[in-house]
Amino acid sequence: MAFEDLLEDPVIQKYLHELVGPTGMPVAAAPPDGEVTDEELAEELDLELNDVRRALFILYENDLASYRRLRDEDSGWLTYLWTFEYDNIPENLEEEMYRLHDALEDRREYERNHEFYLCEICSIRFEFGEAMDFGFECPECGSPVESMDNDRLVDAMDDRLDALEDELNIDADA
């Protein structure tokens, strides 16, 4: 198996699981050295060929696998030879850190600029406007909604944004 050092990282395991799902995980978690066919993988991992192909295609879409096609001269059939490109995992996750950072900035802005009301029974949160439209009563259960402060959410977002900016060398004032 290749890329052991990367696959030891629990975040990377989770990432692969998120991409290929539980049925694809045996394929994603055990990348062989060098090239391999989908049939070989299915045989070796005792999986349905379709599940193997689905997982390989998802990895391909995420730049984590590549293939080349060979035509069998006798039968005319095409064989796909797959290579796992897990060297790209760190760059992909770096990109995800940037996407998360931008989303957190947008969301923090929204949290700061709105007032919220909570139905404690249903755990549903309403914006001020919504709550007013409903007469400050929960449309699900009819109980009154209470003003809710979101300082704790904003603080948590502040902390994570600081950490991401530090790690990615993003200038917060830029």
Place this chain on the structure above:
Amino acid sequence: MVAVSVSETEAELTEDERAGLELVRETGGIHQSDFWKELDVSSRKGSRIVESLVEKGLVDREDTIYNGHNTYYITPIARDLDFTLLMAGDMLSPFIGEDEVDPNSDAFSQWIMNLAYEE
């Protein structure tokens, strides 16, 4: 590309190279003109150290202008980043595997709740 374990490559570094790599990782990014001063080596030696670390794939280097001079900016490679920053509790960033980023999605709300109440 052949998957050589990073720690193997690191084990073969000279003392200066190791100190240089450490400096890049600690600072998270440094201009080459500061790099050799911090390491207390000559500029020529500093650039040789960087050259070697770039070749080994341990740092990235890009052109930049700093204090009016052309120099390089040296950064750690992505592999060294702290990917746990994508996690909130045991939940991974909900944008992974998604084409669109929706900062007001329910999945992201859940992620932020985890961040605020489970860490």
